[in-house]
Amino acid sequence: DARVTQTPRDKVTEMGQEVTMRCQPILGHNTVFWYRQTMMQGLELLAYFRNRAPLDDSGMPKDRFSAEMPDATLATLKIQPSEPRDSAVYFCASGSTGLTYNEQFFGPGTRLTVL
Amino acid sequence: AQTVTQSQPEMSVQEAETVTLSCTYDTSESDYYLFWYKQPPSRQMILVIRQEAYKQQNATENRFSVNFQKAAKSFSLKISDSQLGDAAMYFCAYRSASGDDKIIFGKGTRLHILP
Numbered sequence: 001d002a003r004v005t006q007t008p009r010d011k012v013t014e015m016g017q018e019v020t021m022r023c024q025p026i027l028g029h030n031t032v033f034w035y036r037q038t039m040m041q042g043l044e045l046l047a048y049f050r051n052r053a054p055l056d057d058s059g060m061p062k063d064r065f066s067a068e069m070p071d072a073t074l075a076t077l078k079i080q081p082s083e084p085r086d087s088a089v090y091f092c093a094s095g096s097t098g099l100t101y102n103e104q105f106f107g108p109g110t111r112l113t114v115l
Numbered sequence: 116a117q118t119v120t121q122s123q124p125e126m127s128v129q130e131a132e133t134v135t136l137s138c139t140y141d142t143s144e145s146d147y148y149l150f151w152y153k154q155p156p157s158r159q160m161i162l163v164i165r166q167e168a169y170k171q172q173n174a175t176e177n178r179f180s181v182n183f184q185k186a187a188k189s190f191s192l193k194i195s196d197s198q199l200g201d202a203a204m205y206f207c208a209y210r211s212a213s214g215d216d217k218i219i220f221g222k223g224t225r226l227h228i229l230p
Contacts, residue, residue: 031216043206043220050216089158095216101148101167102210104218106160 002026004107006092012113018080021110023092024073032075033104034060034067035091043091049075050097082114117142119209121221128197129229135182136192136224138207145169146212149183149190154223155203163205166190168212194226202228 005024013019025032034046047057047067057067064086066078079086089111093104118141128134140149151163166174166183173181178195194201207221 033217042222045217048217056217091160093160097216101150101165102216103148103150103162103165105162106152109158111158 004092004094004105006090006107006110008110009108010111010113012115013082014115015083016081017114018078019082019086019112019114021077021090021092021112023075023077023094023107025075025092025094026096026105027073029094029096029105030072031095031097031102031104032069033093033095034075034077035093037089037091037109038087046077046090079112082112084114087112087114117144117147117209117211117219119207119219119221121205121207121224123224124222125225125227127227127229128194130197130199132197133193133195134197134226136194136205136207136226138190138192138221140188140190140207140209140219142188142209142211144211144213148210148212149181150208150210150218151179151181151190151192152206152208152220153201153203154206155200160206164192197228199228199230202226 033048036044046060052069069075089109091109092107095104147168149166153161164176182191204223209219
């Protein structure tokens, strides 16, 4: 059963600490997306990759957020330093440009709480 | 730029009844894809149904069906024989067929199922 995995599921940290979230896309998928979900803003696209190349990170606060794909099986989202306003659920999703619909398959999300 | 609008922030339906969730979108393109995603309290985003714009036949997946009106730019979701497990946030989404991988999401409609 192919699925997107994310770690950790939940993370509580103190303001100023570094946070790293990891995502394993579905094997064979070549697009990866990072979203942030809050009650106020809904789902926001932070960054996305195609064939491991970053194509759009315009939704990401550049001063503290960074997203990378070290290899095809791992995507990371890092926040340094974290702030209370970063508290949200962060989703990773993957897709394949080889499929007709190129729909996105979501991971279970990481709930981040910054105290 | 394309937009997706879900005008009903919340809806309720009696168990076993039928409910329709509304979605409209704005685009100047003729070829695109539309999706409905479900997010239950577990927070996992699940693809419910999808539709290609150039297919006139409305998509159906078991108790879920859509009413796709291309000229009106409307894409409503009908849930028949509502079950307690259908309680969730439902997101309507749009993807251009022009090669853009990004999906544009609406703000969501929270569906309550009344026993």
